Amino acid sequence: KIQNTRKRAPAYPPGVDVTVFDQAVDELRGQLGTDNVSLNDQPLIDGWYMEHPNTHDMMHVLDDEELVPSAMVYPGSTEEVQHVVKWANKYRIPIFPISMGRNFGYGGAAPRVRGSVLVDLGRRMNKILDINPDDYTCLVEPGVSFFALHDEIKRRGYDHLWIDPPDVGGGSVIGNAVDRGVGYTPYGDHWALHSGLEVVLPTGEVIRTGMGALPGNNTWQTFPYGFGPYSDGIFSQSNFGIVTKMGMALMPNPGGFESFVYTFPKEEDLTQLIEIIRPLRISNILENVAQLRHVIQSIAVLGNPRSTYYTGDGAIPIEIIHEAVSESPLGDHTWIYYGMSYGPPHIRKYKLDIVDAEFKKVPGARRIDPATLPPDEYFWTRDRVASGTPDVQELRWVQWVPNGAHIAFSPVSPIRGVDATRLIEIARRRHDEFGIDLLPAFIVGLREMHLIVEIVFDRNDEARREAALKCLRAMIDDAAACGYGEYRTHLVLMDQIAGTYNWNDGALMKFNEKLKDALDPNGILAPGRCGIWPKRYRGRGWEM
Amino acid sequence: KIQNTRKRAPAYPPGVDVTVFDQAVDELRGQLGTDNVSLNDQPLIDGWYMEHPNTHDMMHVLDDEELVPSAMVYPGSTEEVQHVVKWANKYRIPIFPISMGRNFGYGGAAPRVRGSVLVDLGRRMNKILDINPDDYTCLVEPGVSFFALHDEIKRRGYDHLWIDPPDVGGGSVIGNAVDRGVGYTPYGDHWALHSGLEVVLPTGEVIRTGMGALPGNNTWQTFPYGFGPYSDGIFSQSNFGIVTKMGMALMPNPGGFESFVYTFPKEEDLTQLIEIIRPLRISNILENVAQLRHVIQSIAVLGNPRSTYYTGDGAIPIEIIHEAVSESPLGDHTWIYYGMSYGPPHIRKYKLDIVDAEFKKVPGARRIDPATLPPDEYFWTRDRVASGTPDVQELRWVQWVPNGAHIAFSPVSPIRGVDATRLIEIARRRHDEFGIDLLPAFIVGLREMHLIVEIVFDRNDEARREAALKCLRAMIDDAAACGYGEYRTHLVLMDQIAGTYNWNDGALMKFNEKLKDALDPNGILAPGRCGIWPKRYRGRGWEM
């Protein structure tokens, strides 16, 4: 989509006079350099994943001019981030920090409050500060992507070090971790594996957490806790601070790895299969954060638009999908499990034999021999990602519809057949209601799984955007009524989802608000993120 | 030690009028029942580990009447804890919550501020609320000890579930985790493995963290994070809340286990050995949180007083120790590594063969065949603890001196030979200076290790208590000057250690104080714990 004009006037920070804002921008330009502050007054250009805009959400589910910043600033150091924060406090201008802004499905680079000043940390703060080959750790700035970290490790010849990428490798190590994203090796829980933060607080002070608070230490990246309250967690999924450095554990090369893939014929197999997975996963026979995907994903990820298969109304009939997949190297199936086993051959064999015996208890279960799969098969993407090589193939299903964009429903459940089935039923009922294709995948953690249902929509079609959003809002409420909550969400849904975590009359949100008011008395940092509104905004209709 | 009288008058809460206090106590008795509020006005009786007092620190390093509460209260429910907190706010009485008060070496049951009211949560709130055999999780109240949890799992016949006990099993699962204690199976990092808290805030509200905030959820114990800021960490090693329930992961029975023990002849072997351990530990060939102990520990843990071996002045000469250990089934050595391998036999063999080849690179390294060790050998204690069976044998080295008590120096370092040696040198120099026997052990985590140096002293001998404290204070400063900080500490040392985490002009402590003031405006909850003083106390000479 290329636009030559804007429909609406450029956005301004709420409650800030235009001339005051202009003056404030000039002041900031004086501090950071003219090139490092730009107004968001040009036409919006969507670009694509690897050249995404930070002027708006490229995969917007609202009108593209809705969640836009007034300006973008590019600090080059922690000190410059402190400048920006102090400046924001002086003028009461809301700022919204991003690392790289590739948080697609969850809001991309967009701020929650229209007219905020976007603090794009990654553009200039993109150094790998340390890779420690003895401790198996690294220390990075916000602009370091999974690709960049992977490449640098290879460049240095550290074959014994692996990274853990999420499905698309262009995001930043920091941005993904602070939003509590996941990858697919045994090191998939990124938040759990970080060690040490440097954080600029909403009032401008800078702290280092964990051992980082001890001058001259050599343990910042090896021991996460330090002494006293372990405060890192409150800087994830929040608006309590700006992370300017983060340490991360690197996985030791396991000395061998082997992907495996099983298909299961029937929808109903889900219940039995999940029951089989649970004990194997908890006991680490299934070692990685695996994906159990639905057949429609097997087709969508080929990258052909759905119109290749179906041009009728409503959700695509499942028979058409089965027909299409029957002709593929995978053969017909309903569920497909992608896993990986690690270690030397005899150790893998021990685990794989158990997996095989257990999975084959499902009638019709079939192990596909990877040797039969062509090199461009999606299987090899899962193989790369689960062995620490970043990839972008996962983006292919976004082309399922023209001008494809996506937004995710991501509820958490125990690894139990009954929960899996209940969540799929909620999703299917609502998808049918809104005529949307259901694209579900279970991401199996250790004792829980995230169901990720991606709604792919034509972002230029207002009706489809609205349907996507209505479907999502309905699923969120249905799920909450059954006791399921989301692990992460899109900017637009944050208030709704925060509202479902309302035990004891919303006690947790009141607690979060107390922290917010103490740490950010002027309410300048990412107001509304994760449903937390500072005092100045609270109860004034900002929720959506 | 039995005393019939008190040397000093009973303690009162600071700044609270005696008659007001009496009236407040009466009021609380009316709410909780007379039996559940007792004044601390009787003679102090030390008891022993399994019948420890909550009137003071049984292993006091100050005079036993120094860190004493004015009264002890025993709430029976979360609501009663809320009552106590509101009562404390009403009268501005400092309260100090403990789970079971067996935090020996770190302050026992004592409060930081003399005259605080001790909130003994464990006495009445001691239910195992859930053991989930499918999810491998449990939910416990503060009074549930490792022994109690272990026994209940056995009673229910859940052979597939293991717990992870610390060295002595009488402490509580909650108290140990919130102080960030460690155990010795692969589930040794208790804080990392908890999932979900219920917390009474210092102003009396109750929150549930993680998925616990979602009504009707079934994921509180399976997914720790929930949605929004992950706040659990700030309730560990802090004074920001009272934990009334906690979820915890249980380890899957690994299907077999096998302890192994190696000895190494020389002091200098430490450097090489630690270098060997690091990559094996990070890659999980060494699977558990293991202990590498010094030969003096091999003797001390026999439970004989040091006078059996030596009655001279100053630290015991190392030749005497070597002589004694030469006659023991372990044979002469300087360092001894206790580890465990898990899984079925051929999987263990794979790992144990690697360990053997690596450890044997140290000249003179010797693997001891467990079959040669008698049933009362300390080896079997390590075997039990590392396979999930709580024990109390570790208490034996506390009898090294008459009226034995202990206090720990616990710095964190990377798993590197040079750091190990440097820390041992710091400890040795100061121990020699104060004529104290050096009892070091390295507790090897995943990317870091804690050196635990236990000073055992005669608690009835004021001079030895003082020497212990002076030695500790000196080691803390020496270590900090080299960039090492403690992971946890005794009440008496909290200010000093918090003071070493002073990067950027004490930014982290200022941040902690900001949180403290926001959450506890009246400063009633555990003032001074981990060096965090509320506004009412700050800068008034409370530090020590």
Ligand SMILES: Cc1cc2nc3c(=O)[nH]c(=O)nc-3n(C[C@H](O)[C@H](O)[C@H](O)COP(=O)(O)OP(=O)(O)OC[C@H]3O[C@@H](n4cnc5c(N)ncnc54)[C@H](O)[C@@H]3O)c2cc1C
């Ligand atoms: C096809 C596809 C597949 C995907 N698969 C996955 C997947 O497998 N796993 C997964 O986790 N995600 C996945 N995503 C979502 C997303 O791409 C990734 O999570 C990505 O890593 C986000 O990275 P980022 O650094 O660009 O995020 P950012 O946009 O920079 O950060 C995300 C949010 O975190 C906050 N934030 C970021 N940096 C900071 C900071 N320094 N200080 C304070 N707050 C900050 C901001 O609110 C920001 O909006 C997928 C997306 C697509 C399109």
Ligand SMILES: Cc1cc2nc3c(=O)[nH]c(=O)nc-3n(C[C@H](O)[C@H](O)[C@H](O)COP(=O)(O)OP(=O)(O)OC[C@H]3O[C@@H](n4cnc5c(N)ncnc54)[C@H](O)[C@@H]3O)c2cc1C
């Ligand atoms: C010989 C010996 C060996 C030991 N070995 C180990 C070991 O291997 N690993 C180890 O970790 N420890 C060890 N310890 C120390 C100690 O015994 C244990 O950590 C024990 O588990 C503490 O348990 P507790 O529940 O009684 O602690 P508590 O005294 O109840 O708790 C400790 C502190 O945490 C805080 N706290 C407790 N409960 C709450 C709550 N509900 N809400 C808010 N704050 C709370 C309080 O400030 C309290 O003082 C050892 C001690 C001895 C004597």
